[in-house]
Amino acid sequence: MPALVLLSRRSPRRESRNFQAVPRWIFLLAAVGALFIVLPLLGMVAKVDWAHFIPLVTSEASVAALLLSLKTALASTTLCIIFGVPLALLLARTRFTGQGIVRALVLLPLVVPPVVGGLALLYTFGREGLIGSSLQLLGIDIAFSTTAVVMAQAFVALPFLVLSLEGSLRTAGQHYEAVAATLGARPSTVLRRITLPLVLPGLISGSVLAFARSLGEFGATLTFAGSLQGVTRTLPLEIYLQRESDPDAAVALSFLLIAVALVVVVLAYRSPRAPRQATP
Amino acid sequence: MKLSLASLAALASCLLLGATLASCSSAGDTASASQESSAAGSAVPELSGTLTVFAAASLKSTFTELATAFETAHPQVKVSLNFDGSATLVTQITQGAPADVFASADTATMAKLSEAKLAAGTPVDFASNVLTLVVPPSNPANIASFADAAKTGTKLVICAPKVPCGAAAQSDATAAGLSLQPVSEELSVTSVLGKVTSGEADAGLVYVTDARAAQDKVTTIPLGLASPTVNEYLIAAVSNSAHADLAAAFIALVTAPEGQKVLQDAGFGAP
Structure with missing residues (x-):
C-alpha cells in the first residue's frame, strides 16, 4: 500500500490509469449481483416460443395493449416534463421553508407500492373521492378512462424525472447562469438560453426513465383505472391477464416489454456523463 | 487478508442462497422432527x-x-x-x-x-x-335487475372472459339474453368487488360468497336465472x-x- 501511494504521488496521471481502485473480492460480489438480474431475464428469453412469436405479439389484444401503452406513456411523460421541470428547478435552484418536506413528498411514489398509489388516486379522483365528487358535478368522469391510466403513470413516473433533473441541475452549477444574469438576461431568458440547454442530457435521461416507468406501470393502473381492451388495459395488464390462460403469449409480450425497456435504459444510461463534461 | 476476504464473500453468498433454501425446506424439517417426537411419545400414531x-x-x-x-x-x-x-x-x-x-x-x-x-x-x-349482481349501497344507477345492469351508460364491472368468473358472467348474460357492456374487465373477482365497494362502479358481477363476505358494503341483487352458471x-x-x-x-x-x-x-x- 505505501509503495502505491508513493508511486501515485510521483506520476499521478499514469498511475491513476493502472491503479486498481476496487479489491478483487468486490468483483465476485458484483458478479453475483449482476447475475441475479441477468439470469431471470435469460430464463424468460429461453421460454419464448420463437416459432409463434410474431402471431403471439400481433394478436388484436396484444396490439391494442401495446398501442395503448405507448400512447399513455408518451402522454404521462409529457405531463411529467411540464410539471416535473419546474419542480426540479425549485428544488435545485431556490431555498424555501419546507423544501426538504416537499422533496420527500415528491419522491414518495418511488417508495410507496404502486397499488397504494392507485388507492390514493382512487380516493382523490374517484367518483366518491376528495376531488372526484366535485369533478363529477362538472361532468368530468375520470374512472375507467384512458385519462385515469395516464394519471396513474404520471403519479409513479414523476419522481424519476424530478430526481434525475435535480441532480443534473446541481452538477451543472450556477456559474453560467450568474454570468448571463450579470449581462442583463432576464430569468426566463437565462432558463431558456442557459439552464435548459446545459441540463438537456439530464432532462432527456429523466424523461426516458419516466417513459420507461410509465410503460411498466401496473399496480396503480389496475387499482385506479380498471382493465378494458383498448381503453385501460395496458401491456403489463394484458401480460398479467394472459399469464393464466395463454402463458406463451404472456412470455412473448414480456419479452417485447423487456426489449423496449432495454433500449430505453441503454439510451438513458449514456447521458449522465454529459452534464459533468458541461461543467466548467 | 486475501483468504479472509474470499471466505467473507463465500459466507455472504452462502447467507444469500442459504436463506432461501432454509425457508424452502423449513416446513419439511419441522414436520419430520415433530413426527419423530410424537412417535416416541405415544403408541397410537397421532397426526402431526x-x-x-x-x-x-x-x-x-x-x-x-x-x-x-x-x-x-x-x-x-x-x-x-x-x-x-x-x-x-x-x-x-x-x-x-x-x-x-x-x-x-x-x-x-x-x-x-x-x-x-x-x-x-x-x-x-x-x-x-354462482354469480350475483352487487351494487353500492347508495345504488347510484338505480339498478333493480340484471337487465338494468346491462343497459348502456351503466358502469358495469365484470371479470375478464379469460378468468373463471368472467366466463361465468358471459354465459349468465347469454342465458338471460343480455349483452353486457362493461366499463372494465377486471383480472380477479376481488378487483370487481373492490370497484363496487369503493363506489367507482354502478354494478358488478361477483360470486354470492364474495357478496355475502362484503356484508353491508354492497347490496345484492339476484340474477334471477332459471339455470345459472355453476362453478x-x-x-x-x-x-x-x-x-x-x-x-x-x-x-x-x-x-x-x-x-x-x-x-x-x-x-x-x-x-
Missing part, C-alpha cells in the same frame, strides 16, 4: 407435522376457519395456507411448490393438476358457487406430498358435514 394447503382465493375465510378447526382437532398439526387465483396456484404446484392439498375454484384448473399427474386419486367436488369447487391431495395422511384427513374434514356447514354458511352451494 405441517400441512400445506393451496386454495382458491374465494375460499380464504372458510378454509382459514376449517384450518383452525383442524389444528384444534389435531394439536400436533400446523396448517399452512396459501390463497391465490386457482390458475396461479396450479402453476406454482407444477413448478415444484410444496403443496399437500390443492382446492380449485373450477374443474378446468383442477384438470391441469391431473394432467400433470400431480393429483392423488380423483379430485372431490366439495362446493359450488364447481374441487379438492385433491397432491401426489408427491410427504404428508398423505394429513392431506386425507383435511379433505375428509372439508367434505364432512362439519366442513360443509362452514362452506354453506358462507354462501357456497352443495357440491
Whole structure:
C-alpha cells in the first residue's frame, strides 16, 4: 500500500490509469449481483416460443395493449416534463421553508407500492373521492378512462424525472447562469438560453426513465383505472391477464416489454456523463 | 487478508442462497422432527407435522376457519395456507411448490393438476358457487335487475372472459339474453368487488360468497336465472406430498358435514 501511494504521488496521471481502485473480492460480489438480474431475464428469453412469436405479439389484444401503452406513456411523460421541470428547478435552484418536506413528498411514489398509489388516486379522483365528487358535478368522469391510466403513470413516473433533473441541475452549477444574469438576461431568458440547454442530457435521461416507468406501470393502473381492451388495459395488464390462460403469449409480450425497456435504459444510461463534461 | 476476504464473500453468498433454501425446506424439517417426537411419545400414531394447503382465493375465510378447526382437532398439526387465483396456484404446484392439498375454484384448473399427474386419486367436488349482481349501497344507477345492469351508460364491472368468473358472467348474460357492456374487465373477482365497494362502479358481477363476505358494503341483487352458471369447487391431495395422511384427513374434514356447514354458511352451494 505505501509503495502505491508513493508511486501515485510521483506520476499521478499514469498511475491513476493502472491503479486498481476496487479489491478483487468486490468483483465476485458484483458478479453475483449482476447475475441475479441477468439470469431471470435469460430464463424468460429461453421460454419464448420463437416459432409463434410474431402471431403471439400481433394478436388484436396484444396490439391494442401495446398501442395503448405507448400512447399513455408518451402522454404521462409529457405531463411529467411540464410539471416535473419546474419542480426540479425549485428544488435545485431556490431555498424555501419546507423544501426538504416537499422533496420527500415528491419522491414518495418511488417508495410507496404502486397499488397504494392507485388507492390514493382512487380516493382523490374517484367518483366518491376528495376531488372526484366535485369533478363529477362538472361532468368530468375520470374512472375507467384512458385519462385515469395516464394519471396513474404520471403519479409513479414523476419522481424519476424530478430526481434525475435535480441532480443534473446541481452538477451543472450556477456559474453560467450568474454570468448571463450579470449581462442583463432576464430569468426566463437565462432558463431558456442557459439552464435548459446545459441540463438537456439530464432532462432527456429523466424523461426516458419516466417513459420507461410509465410503460411498466401496473399496480396503480389496475387499482385506479380498471382493465378494458383498448381503453385501460395496458401491456403489463394484458401480460398479467394472459399469464393464466395463454402463458406463451404472456412470455412473448414480456419479452417485447423487456426489449423496449432495454433500449430505453441503454439510451438513458449514456447521458449522465454529459452534464459533468458541461461543467466548467 | 486475501483468504479472509474470499471466505467473507463465500459466507455472504452462502447467507444469500442459504436463506432461501432454509425457508424452502423449513416446513419439511419441522414436520419430520415433530413426527419423530410424537412417535416416541405415544403408541397410537397421532397426526402431526405441517400441512400445506393451496386454495382458491374465494375460499380464504372458510378454509382459514376449517384450518383452525383442524389444528384444534389435531394439536400436533400446523396448517399452512396459501390463497391465490386457482390458475396461479396450479402453476406454482407444477413448478415444484410444496403443496399437500390443492382446492380449485373450477374443474378446468383442477384438470391441469391431473394432467400433470400431480393429483392423488380423483379430485372431490366439495362446493359450488354462482354469480350475483352487487351494487353500492347508495345504488347510484338505480339498478333493480340484471337487465338494468346491462343497459348502456351503466358502469358495469365484470371479470375478464379469460378468468373463471368472467366466463361465468358471459354465459349468465347469454342465458338471460343480455349483452353486457362493461366499463372494465377486471383480472380477479376481488378487483370487481373492490370497484363496487369503493363506489367507482354502478354494478358488478361477483360470486354470492364474495357478496355475502362484503356484508353491508354492497347490496345484492339476484340474477334471477332459471339455470345459472355453476362453478364447481374441487379438492385433491397432491401426489408427491410427504404428508398423505394429513392431506386425507383435511379433505375428509372439508367434505364432512362439519366442513360443509362452514362452506354453506358462507354462501357456497352443495357440491
